[in-house]
Amino acid sequence: MNLSADWTRVETNDTPSPRASAAIAFDEVRANVVLFGGFDVSQGGHSDTWIFDGADWTEADPPSRPSDRATNNLCWCPRSERLVLVTGVRFSRTGGHNPLTGEPAWSKQNLCDTWILDGENWQELRRSQYPNYVHQAMATDLQSGHVIVSGGIAAGPKTLIGVFLLRDRRESPLVDDTWIFNGENWLELDLKARPSHRQFAAMSSCPDERGVLLFGGHGGEGKPQHLGDTWIFDGENWQEIHPPISPSPRQGACITYDSMKGQIVLFGGKDANGYLNDTWILNLSG
Numbered sequence: 001m002n003l004s005a006d007w008t009r010v011e012t013n014d015t016p017s018p019r020a021s022a023a024i025a026f027d028e029v030r031a032n033v034v035l036f037g038g039f040d041v042s043q044g045g046h047s048d049t050w051i052f053d054g055a056d057w058t059e060a061d062p063p064s065r066p067s068d069r070a071t072n073n074l075c076w077c078p079r080s081e082r083l084v085l086v087t088g089v090r091f092s093r094t095g096g097h098n099p100l101t102g103e104p105a106w107s108k109q110n111l112c113d114t115w116i117l118d119g120e121n122w123q124e125l126r127r128s129q130y131p132n133y134v135h136q137a138m139a140t141d142l143q144s145g146h147v148i149v150s151g152g153i154a155a156g157p158k159t160l161i162g163v164f165l166l167r168d169r170r171e172s173p174l175v176d177d178t179w180i181f182n183g184e185n186w187l188e189l190d191l192k193a194r195p196s197h198r199q200f201a202a203m204s205s206c207p208d209e210r211g212v213l214l215f216g217g218h219g220g221e222g223k224p225q226h227l228g229d230t231w232i233f234d235g236e237n238w239q240e241i242h243p244p245i246s247p248s249p250r251q252g253a254c255i256t257y258d259s260m261k262g263q264i265v266l267f268g269g270k271d272a273n274g275y276l277n278d279t280w281i282l283n284l285s286g
Contacts, residue, residue: 005230005243007266010279012056018277019046020252020270021135021200023074023088029081030119031260035267036085038254039070040275041103045091049117054261065122066115072202072254073138075147083117089134110134133175137203139212144235147181148212151219153199174199174219178233194238195231200251202269207262207284211235215266218251226250226271247280 016022022038033052039045045068049060071088088111096105114125136152153174174197178189195201201217211234216227228249231240247253253269253276264282268275 004285005241005282007243007245007247007280007282010055010281012279014057014059015277015279016048016050016057016059016267017043017046018275019268020275021070021072021089022046022252022254022268023071023085024254024256024265024267025074025076025083026205026256026258027083027117027119028076028078028259033256033258033265034074034083034117035254036066036074036117037069037071037088038268039089039091039252041106044093044106045069049122052265052267054258062117062121066113066124067111069111070252071111072200072252073136075138075140076205077116078140078142078145080116082119085115085117085122086138087111087113087134133177135199137201137214137217139203140205141180141212141233141235142205143209143211144180145182146235148203148233149177149179149181149186150195150203150214150233151176151198151201151217173197178238191238195229195240196227198227201227202253202255202266204255204264205257205259206232207257207259207264210284213255213257213264213282213284215247215255216250216253216269243282247278248276250276 019038019040023036026033035050037046047065047068051058069088069090073086075084077084090109091106094105094107116123133152137150141148176197180187198217198219203214206213214231226249231238250269250271255266257264266280268277
């Protein structure tokens with residue numbers, strides 16, 4: 001596979017507030033990009049819904065919606081022609097502060113709910129079965145129709161001093177697993193080449209039904225690090241690609257494939273300096 005790629009930053013008139021770990025996906029019927037929720041250390045979780053038409057953002061006002069949360073798990077479901085939101089993490093103030101940064105401290109609750117968006121309204125469905133991880137990357141492989149899940153960290157309640165600090169790997173390890181959902185069951189794949197252990201990576205479908213693309217995340221053996229690598233999964237194997245220009249290393253970016261324009265849209269995230277609200281477009285060729 002020989003690919004070339006080029007990211008371009010897009011300036012918009014309106015934009016969601018700075019945040020990380022928002023959910024984003026492309027609505028195939030209504031031909032727009034939908035963003036939901038996210039988190040920033042000052043305000044906590046968000047429950048707002050935004051629409052991107054390829055040039056600008058507009059905030060929607062649905063009568064019902066999921067609770068505020070940080071999650072990357074929003075995917076298009078071709079069979080129902082709706083967007084599906086799976087799981088997430090909800091944050092509550094502890095009343096304390098991070099002793100190093102002075103930022104508010106938050107406790108988190110892992111959510112196990114599933115929501116459907118029909119373009120106007122959110123509707124909650126009964127609980128779904130899925131790999132027991134949180135902060136994993138998820139996207140629809142349009143080539144096979146499978147939903148792909150990669151990485152994450154073992155689920156379980158945890159109170160943090162601050163936010164997004166790497167947990168003790170002995171207690172709750174990062175994983176580099178790849179799972180597929182075929183519409184009925186989850187299946188773990190045994191792959192030799194794959195992205196390294198990470199959480200908060202961004203993943204989307206690829207143009208021309210090539211599989212899924214994964215960017216960045218938060219990982220590292222020992223010292224935590226922000227990642228800026230780009231990978232493609234073709235339904236059977238992972239391959240790393242090396243665009244000459246890429247977004248800075250980050251975790252919690254949201255990303256999706258705009259099938260009308262044949263390009264991948266990435267927004268925001270968080271790096272060592274704080275929260276980001278930049279917008280990038282990736283065009284693949286080859």
